[in-house]
Amino acid sequence: MGEAIVITSGKGGVGKTTTTANIGTALALMEKKVCLIDTDIGLRNLDVVMGLENRIIYDIVDVIQKRCKLKQALIKDKRFDCLYLLPAAQTSDKSDLTPEGMEAIVAELKQEYDYILIDCPAGIEQGYKNAVAGADKAIVVTTPEKSSVRDADRIIGLLEKEENVEPPHLIVNRIRNHMVKNGDMLDVDEIVQILSVELLGIVADDDEVIKASNHGEPVAFHPNTKASLAYRNIARRILGETVPLLSLEEEKGMFAKMKKFLGMRS
Amino acid sequence: MAGSKQLITIKGTRDGLTLYIDDSCSFNEMLTELEVTLSTNHVAEDEPMITVTIQLGNRYLHENQEEQLRELIRSKNKLVVQSIESNVIPKKQALEWLEDSEVKVINKVVRSGQVIEVQGDVLLIGDVNPGGKIMASGNIFVMGNLRGVAHAGVPNNREAVIAAAYMKPTQLRIADYISRSPDYETEGVYMECGIIDHEKEKIIIDRLQILARKRPDINGFERRMIHG
Numbered sequence: 001m002g003e004a005i006v007i008t009s010g011k012g013g014v015g016k017t018t019t020t021a022n023i024g025t026a027l028a029l030m031e032k033k034v035c036l037i038d039t040d041i042g043l044r045n046l047d048v049v050m051g052l053e054n055r056i057i058y059d060i061v062d063v064i065q066k067r068c069k070l071k072q073a074l075i076k077d078k079r080f081d082c083l084y085l086l087p088a089a090q091t092s093d094k095s096d097l098t099p100e101g102m103e104a105i106v107a108e109l110k111q112e113y114d115y116i117l118i119d120c121p122a123g124i125e126q127g128y129k130n131a132v133a134g135a136d137k138a139i140v141v142t143t144p145e146k147s148s149v150r151d152a153d154r155i156i157g158l159l160e161k162e163e164n165v166e167p168p169h170l171i172v173n174r175i176r177n178h179m180v181k182n183g184d185m186l187d188v189d190e191i192v193q194i195l196s197v198e199l200l201g202i203v204a205d206d207d208e209v210i211k212a213s214n215h216g217e218p219v220a221f222h223p224n225t226k227a228s229l230a231y232r233n234i235a236r237r238i239l240g241e242t243v244p245l246l247s248l249e250e251e252k253g254m255f256a257k258m259k260k261f262l263g264m265r266s
Numbered sequence: 267m268a269g270s271k272q273l274i275t276i277k278g279t280r281d282g283l284t285l286y287i288d289d290s291c292s293f294n295e296m297l298t299e300l301e302v303t304l305s306t307n308h309v310a311e312d313e314p315m316i317t318v319t320i321q322l323g324n325r326y327l328h329e330n331q332e333e334q335l336r337e338l339i340r341s342k343n344k345l346v347v348q349s350i351e352s353n354v355i356p357k358k359q360a361l362e363w364l365e366d367s368e369v370k371v372i373n374k375v376v377r378s379g380q381v382i383e384v385q386g387d388v389l390l391i392g393d394v395n396p397g398g399k400i401m402a403s404g405n406i407f408v409m410g411n412l413r414g415v416a417h418a419g420v421p422n423n424r425e426a427v428i429a430a431a432y433m434k435p436t437q438l439r440i441a442d443y444i445s446r447s448p449d450y451e452t453e454g455v456y457m458e459c460g461i462i463d464h465e466k467e468k469i470i471i472d473r474l475q476i477l478a479r480k481r482p483d484i485n486g487f488e489r490r491m492i493h494g
Contacts, residue, residue, distance in 0.1 A: 150378050150397055154377060157377030157378065193411075194395055194413070
């Protein structure tokens with residue numbers, strides 16, 4: 001029996017889709033059976049980031065409206081045999097999806113996959129409600145900006161009301177070291193203190209992420225970049241490794257050291 | 267019936283007259299008796315006004331009954347009703363009293379978009395985040411970070427206070443007063459409180475210690491209730 005994790009943020013453009021693609025890729029690298037679901041009906045992106053756009057035949061709305069079987073709509077990833085994508089529809093809108101329909105799909109997928117990652121649309125309306133239905137866990141993505149943290153706070157408040165969802169975990173995305181150092185950006189401790197949820201990981205702002213996304217290849221697939229390492233660490237923490245907290249400390253320790261190093265020089 | 271037992275006892279004190287009214291007779295009996303008793307006591311024209319306190323014992327009067335009683339006494343020369351006191355209040359009012367005098371403990375983080383509203387005082391064990399709001403008819407005590415909006419003394423208790431372990435609110439509101447955070451970035455303050463300064467006519471933030479001097483009534487909720 002698998003686990004369904006919804007990835008959400010409230011605010012748009014903080015990296016939900018990128019995070020979904022990369023955590024999915026990282027989990028697949030660890031040989032877990034993973035299925036990604038894009039619930040952003042009308043504005044689908046996950047297929048583009050995964051580089052699977054050209055393979056779409058059926059989508060999630062076709063499944064809900066019974067035009068095809070669930071298995072027919074699933075797209076196998078081009079790099080991994082254990083990674084699948086259920087794409088969103090581009091032509092319909094969010095009202096074509098219902099929380100009940102989502103629950104049914106997630107329940108069916110849980111039989112077969114270890115992890116189901118649900119990419120949530122921005123906002124707190126119908127699209128969010130659909131995405132959260134059927135999820136067991138939640139990951140909230142935020143960037144170190146006030147507006148983004150504010151929306152994350154709002155969404156955490158809503159998630160706390162969902163009875164079936166465990167208390168959410170936090171990913172702080174797109175951290176720019178030099179800005180944090182100058183005090184121009186919120187630092188991670190501050191964000192965690194405000195949101196008072198458990199921190200799952202931090203991802204540095206890295207040009208490689210954008211580059212990789214544009215090539216339809218999640219950055220987690222390439223080793224040797226900071227962001228890739230961060231996503232892999234997050235995946236390990238999701239798997240419940242005992243290292244995770246340590247590796248988080250390590251990561252932070254490395255940042256701290258770098259900050260110190262740069263601070264001494266400048 | 268009439269005359270078998272005296273229904274109304276009048277006692278004179280330094281502050282005026284006190285009417286003790288027997289609480290076992292009917293309201294109409296009481297009015298008739300009062301009419302007779304007060305009519306027999308003639309007061310000279312040049313005497314000053316006499317204030318009257320009415321002790322109802324275990325009798326409860328509806329609003330219109332109370333008005334009737336006041337009307338009757340007012341119609342007599344030189345008598346002014348100062349207060350009508352009774353040992354009993356209706357259940358509903360008692361529950362309201364209880365609610366108003368209780369400190370409600372809430373253990374959660376008030377997040378953006380959430381509003382907590384309570385009757386009486388509130389003790390929040392947790393934070394109020396920016397965009398969140400906590401409202402109380404009494405005082406607000408936050409054992410955590412107050413970063414959002416706090417509104418104490420809703421709707422018109424200007425004596426209410428807001429205290430927080432860490433204070434960096436977007437807005438403080440007490441009764442009908444509002445103060446907001448400055449437009450420049452500030453550090454918050456620890457263990458401080460917001461109260462209305464009656465001389466400056468605005469909300470001020472100061473150390474918690476000033477409360478002992480400026481709002482001694484926080485000590486006893488019962489006392490505050492009796493004072494109204």
